[in-house]
Amino acid sequence: MAEIAYPAVNFETHPSRYVHWHLAVNGNVAVLSMKVQEDGGMWPGKYELKLNSYDLGVDVELADAVQRLRFEHPGVRAVVVTGGYDKVFCAGANIRMLAQSSHAFKVNFCKFTNETRGGIEEATAQGGAVYLAALNGTASGGGYEMAMACKEIYLIDDGNSAVSLPEVPLLGVLPGTGGLTRLTDKRKVRRDMADVFCTKAEGFKARDAVKYGFVDAAFPRSRWQTSVDERAAVVAAANPGAPDAFPVLLEALAPVWTDEQHLDYRYVSVRFDRAARIAHLTLRAPDSAPSASSATWSLRAWRELDDALLRLRVNDLDIGLLVVKATGSAQAVLDADAALGTQGWFGREVRLFQARVLRRLDNMAKSIFALVEPGNAFAGSLFEVVLAADRSYMLEDDDGENAVCVTDVSAGSFPMHSGLTRLQSRYPGDTAAPDRVLRHGGTIDTDAAGTLGLVTLTPDEIDYEDEVRIAIEERASLSPDALTGMEQNLRFGGPESMDNKIYGRLTAWQNWIFQRPNAVGERGALKMFGAPERPVFDYKRT
């Protein structure tokens, strides 16, 4: 099968345009039901989304629903994720779609779905809605992985329905989009039983699934709906939520391509230099006073950044380097950050969202350089972008005006996947350093920033331009694979968390196996799935 050359993916959607999901809010419980339209795939005619299997388009809708539930339906305390068809909850990622996808697309697909799942877990953990998976039929592969993102899993006990991770026996790849890690680290399944489970294509039905902790409870068909409803009501009642919450409708971003090279949002611009494989990302500071609405800079600009990052990842594989600048009033950024601190639920929810966007930035398989120049707005929340960058260049100007500003939002508002702050992660050998930086407070000029180790290099006005040009050109010449691997290693120093492990293993084991002839060679298991012939393995262990 030929790989699909796909048109640009749009990550913006709205419940009124969902094709595969239905969101129903009833009091403090919402039901998200998945009813994938077979012929509604992102690339019509290339594959059919049978058995509630999904492609990126299906997950884009789920991600949108999870995000909107947080902002538009903050009164919801429990979300039931269930299937819209009888007998099957979800068969996971569509195999024929994967078989026709480029490796890069598969990686981005897995990464995005995991970010969606991480979003579900974060919503549950941060006192938003608690997600519950109501498996009204078999959940296999990614279907079960999706269920594992929920806090509790219920399985219908009808003698047939099962949960399974059949990737190893059926496809010769891993349940690697978080599946393996969540089994051991989240659901605390014994590793030998996890081994049995992951090699048994049909998985476990209710009895064994409950016994070994793969699901939390099983209900017979005749009591299914009432049992799920009752459980959801109990969970919702026990979740205090945020009494001061109010619905915030998320306005459309609707960016504009002014020409082939320029994608413009209100606060974010992307300029593509495709010949040099660079995207110049400009983040603009607030131009109006903060408010508690989706138009406010703290939410709007960060949603724009999020959308731009997703497009860059999936639609612009050739872009290897993001050069980021921030312009406008640093004080306006600090004011916007401060306003969030006074806005209760809204402020907290926006800050959690900004943290997710920053983690999305950490997960980019692209080099990130931050350029800190006079008049920059890298202050407070935006300074985290400098900390997230692989390198930062700060111009030492003759007037001494160039400065950044670190505030206490860097002390814990934006945890990385590892659980560390970016300041903690920056100084692995110096635990006192973050405090030193935070105590410094206020604006930090180039000299101080260099001394504190907040930026990589501080060339003066004579050297700056050339230093930056050479660094960019050098970066563009290096192996993109080696760079991705190197950057991911260096960005995620320090301890491991479940989140951390998931992305690390996704980019290492899963992608390695996805590339190997045993999976994608002419007779590889993934290639042969659905074909009349059986796979042939090279049995040498690596």
Add this chain to the structure above:
Amino acid sequence: MAAIDYQSLIPNNVNLDSDKRLQRALEKWQPAYLDWWNQMGPESFQLHDVYLRTAVSTEPGGWAQFGYVKMPDYRWGIFLADPVADRRIQFGDHIGEPVWQDVPGEYRNVLRRIIVTQADTEPASVEQQRWLGMTAPSVYDMRNLFQVNVEEGRHLWAMVYLLHAHFGKDGRDEADDLLARRAGDADKPRILDAFNQPCPDWLTFFCFTCFTDRDGKYQLGALAESGFDPLSRTCRFMLTEEAHHLSVGETGVERVLRRGAQLAKIDRNGDARAQGGIPIAMTQRWVNYWYCYSLDLFGSEISTNAADFFGAGLKGRWAEAKDYEEHTALNQWHQMAVVEQGKLTSRDVPLRNAMNEVLRDAYMKDTERVVRRWNVALEEEGVADRITLPSSRFFRRQGIYANLPFNPEGELISAAELARRTPEWLPTEEDRTYVTSLMHRVEDPGQMANWIAAPRRGIHGNPVEFEYVRPPMA
């Protein structure tokens, strides 16, 4: 605990007497099976003496011993057809290799699923048919029902033997689950849809045994080709019994058709119903319903599983050795009608992926022969009505034609037209109420219910009016 005399309790040719593993498994399962039979087997007739055929060996004559027996005392046995010396795998990727006497680890899960799916149908039909004895149209028919029931029970034993003998603890668990699921149960339904449909009347029973059990014949035939020799030998022996079930169904429908024709001729308006019979057009609707439901059992037209099963040498084609010259089925194609953008068009599918369809085709040819025989009977009765089989696209619930608006000719029509004309093509509520109203038990061995013709001959050389079922002694 006294030692159990397995050989006399459970006739077998699998060395049950010396097989500790089987004995252990059966010690628990056999009482559970009897509980199941007493609970879910034929209602109200467990103490009757029934003139039944019992298999006590695979020798000629040994597989069909006739005599009176109370059903719970029936000696459900375990028989494999005799081994074939130096049997080789005859299709798929392992072609030419010796057949497996033990389950290859690589195929263990797949084989277990195949066996469990087949096994699940056996007790299911007993459950579906458990009330029918109370409305039997004759003592002869009642006996045939019970014969079918006990043999479905034996087929369950045959499949459970495979699970017990070859699949370890998983196999024992699956064998237990086979007794836990129930046809039509909301919580623990049987695996396949056709086996959850109610069987409330004898016309349904005859159609079911004719069409649905015939699916069983073809599944067993395909599994008889299997490279897993115990499965092959089990299925070969089961096929000898299945033939009787099919003939009960085929002759049953034929007798309903004949009687319908006879009553129509008697009636001044040609209306069989006015004479208390079942009109031929009504029987046609039952035929449509059960034929289509049975077609679903073969699985999807284009199937990854089917390709895997064939490639692995687990499930072949009907008469693989006899009817085909090429046995890898690679680089060959099967032309199939598919629906694309709302239109019927044709597409070439790799032959291995079309194996379900290949088996379905063999089944359809077989059912066409049956229908021709019915039409000969209608001709003999001197009426012009004929039975026809609908297209395999009509009224499908599984596969690529599922839930699409096809008419019985296999043409795409509008959903509105389908809804409007469905009462012509499938049994209506009113039809079912009427047929149910005809169902009354006929206890006199010499009598037949008015809506069905007598059979041509009785069982095992006995006359039709023989007392095949005797009430318990007072």
